[in-house]
Amino acid sequence: MKPNDILQQHEVKKTLSRIALIKALQTSEQPLSENEIRDRMLDQYDRITFYRNVQTLSESGILHRIVIDNTHVKYALNCCEKEHHHAIDHVHFYCKECGKTVCLDEVPVQQYPLPDGFKLDECDVVIKGYCKDCPGNHNA
Amino acid sequence: MKPNDILQQHEVKKTLSRIALIKALQTSEQPLSENEIRDRMLDQYDRITFYRNVQTLSESGILHRIVIDNTHVKYALNCCEKEHHHAIDHVHFYCKECGKTVCLDEVPVQQYPLPDGFKLDECDVVIKGYCKDCPGNHNA
DNA sequence: GTAATTAATGAAACAATGTTTCAACTAAAG
DNA sequence: CTTTAGTTGAAACATTGTTTCATTAATTAC
Ligand SMILES: [Mn+2]
Ligand SMILES: [Mn+2]
Ligand SMILES: [Zn+2]
Ligand SMILES: [Zn+2]
Numbered sequence: 001m002k003p004n005d006i007l008q009q010h011e012v013k014k015t016l017s018r019i020a021l022i023k024a025l026q027t028s029e030q031p032l033s034e035n036e037i038r039d040r041m042l043d044q045y046d047r048i049t050f051y052r053n054v055q056t057l058s059e060s061g062i063l064h065r066i067v068i069d070n071t072h073v074k075y076a077l078n079c080c081e082k083e084h085h086h087a088i089d090h091v092h093f094y095c096k097e098c099g100k101t102v103c104l105d106e107v108p109v110q111q112y113p114l115p116d117g118f119k120l121d122e123c124d125v126v127i128k129g130y131c132k133d134c135p136g137n138h139n140a
Numbered sequence: 141m142k143p144n145d146i147l148q149q150h151e152v153k154k155t156l157s158r159i160a161l162i163k164a165l166q167t168s169e170q171p172l173s174e175n176e177i178r179d180r181m182l183d184q185y186d187r188i189t190f191y192r193n194v195q196t197l198s199e200s201g202i203l204h205r206i207v208i209d210n211t212h213v214k215y216a217l218n219c220c221e222k223e224h225h226h227a228i229d230h231v232h233f234y235c236k237e238c239g240k241t242v243c244l245d246e247v248p249v250q251q252y253p254l255p256d257g258f259k260l261d262e263c264d265v266v267i268k269g270y271c272k273d274c275p276g277n278h279n280a
Numbered sequence: 281g282t283a284a285t286t287a288a289t290g291a292a293a294c295a296a297t298g299t300t301t302c303a304a305c306t307a308a309a310g
Numbered sequence: 311c312t313t314t315a316g317t318t319g320a321a322a323c324a325t326t327g328t329t330t331c332a333t334t335a336a337t338t339a340c
Pocket of ligand 4: 235236237238239240270271272273274
């Protein structure tokens, strides 16, 4: 789907930096870090604008943030089908060796019991391990 | 259990700043942020030492870090019973209104299917919502 | 208890991620 | 084309965390 159409469909203004951001994410099968996106946006990249657009586009349901840990954050386009506003309903995988991150779109987060009176809003699940391209025999 | 005994049992040096850190965490039922710990450590607090001790004590199984998101991290003592080295086997809850964080020690993280060849190392589950003391009627 | 050894501490400087303010600019609507 | 409301980018700042290295404290050997 074309960046222009995605923006129009979600009713946010079509600007050059947003189009470049969406294009950058479309060049990859996997979620990307800010630096990986910067490298793909070339001169259309500005840090402040990037962070603002991440917020706007994530609120409008175009993309989602994946917090691996406090120092690693990835960004991915949402599946075109789903238009949830901020609910990430699937699990994420992170390879501790190569850093590759995968949206496991087919793996829904499970329901966990909460103490009485507690209300659930969202549930983040990040699985860390080693992808099939990485041996990861770190203790063998 | 006394800080001194905890440190001895896990075979790390008994220093003033480590004892003060453990004491600080023991004053609270819930996980604490760095600032909340600082306020409880008074003049025994130093940022660099704090971060180094968090690393050492977490590697030795005395405490664990809870990454709520990239800007909110909490710290909690491990249950005395369990001596897992870095495996957090339980789910965490975070109240979006008051920031209170709860170790749901009785709620184990569930098993999720991974793509072929992928190896699991750890799985972080953070549930965000509203605790029983917070209405959280943010859209009602 | 004292000396020797080994690890921990704290100052300074830095790094990564993200935010706020505000003037200039651009996209969308009329 | 003009207006207007939203977007951009510069500067400065905030938070979380690390690295280096000289000094200091904790443990071990005597
Ligand atoms: Mn995803
Ligand atoms: Mn916990
Ligand atoms: Zn890998
Ligand atoms: Zn609350």
